[in-house]
Amino acid sequence: MTNEQKDLVKATVPVLKANGVALTTYFYNRMLTKNPELRNVFNSANQHTGAQPTxxxxxxLAYAEHIDNPQVLSHAVNRIANKHVSLDVRPEQYAIVGKHLLASIGEVLGEAATPELIDAWLVAYQQLAGIMSGAEADLYSQSAAKEGGWSGWRPFVVKQKVQESDEITSFYLHPADQGKVAGFIPGQYITVRLFVPELHVFQPRQYSISCAPNGEYYRISVKKEHGNQQRPEGYVSNLLHNSIQEGTMIEVAAPSGDFVLDTEKTDPIVFISGGVGVTPFMSMLDYLISAGNKRPVTWIHGCRGYRVHAFKDHVRELGEKHDAMSVHTFYDKIEQQIEDGYYEGFVDLSKVQQAMQPDAQYYICGPGAFIKKHFDYLSAQGxxxxxxxxxxxxxxxLAVE
Known part of the structure; x- marks a missing residue:
């Protein structure tokens, strides 16, 4: 890009800050109307809530702000590339996205979208598409090269379906071809794709793998999303709970994700989860115990109450096998007498501060507000x-500083 083109892109930053969501909402509507086949790629619920356009x-906006040095966005690029690979996004789809993004900029900005500005964004987008495609090509290659690895979609059979709580059910997925399954780093997710009759399209959803690597199967533990005024009922989670039975075949994409346990470190670990955010930590904890790893662990989990508390017995059993693990559970409301280690109310790290060891690595998973609350608390503690x-x-x- 020329310096003049970079200046034009940076000049759109104030517009993106003020109207970015309106622009991207328009873009998605335009693209999915003119290329309806892409509805098989995008999560319809996230479109409905506005999460995807946001x-x-x-x-x-981040790309425009850092157009002089996009390398500073490498962490974000890696996270997005993992998500794209999990959805089987391919290089040719970038041309479709680019066409609609540039057209949307022109149609939304009107006269402000000069030919020079559109040309600058064309070059900027092509640069970004090249960065993303390159990162994704590496991930596809690495996935396919693993023993038991693959690229794209692979049929798996639901061998077991186990209820973990009133809301969460685990699905044990074995490859239909009876081959091995690729290893993964604890904390990664897989994507399952189901046909949703109400929408007349396939819908992909990412679910954390909730077991340790074993070479034979993946386990996902899915919360049944009932929906509310802000968010519709979960199409895929309800299909899994209500319609997918043992013996059913579903399509699965290979493990992806960069929220993973650093298996080389030896310092203490603090796991902080809310609700179904516990699932990636089950994989991490199972791995630590099965590997005989003696890193001190502090387990902090919050949910609404006893009946929706998944894996409570399993976590206690694993804790008993570990020489240095403490378990702390927060229920919104405690409705019966239970043992020590339980607290009433939302997760409050100050109540378990004495259990968190210095120089620990902290892992947080849950809703955005949950993460930000605990991120801010930990930052304030130094x-x-x-x-x-x-x-x-x-x-x-979520943006945290």
Missing amino acids: ALAMAV VAREAIHFEEFGPAT
């Missing part, structure tokens, strides 16, 4: 930013 607006790792389920809309 995430794209934040990404476009915990270094690089020691705090978090995963926001769904499109990345």
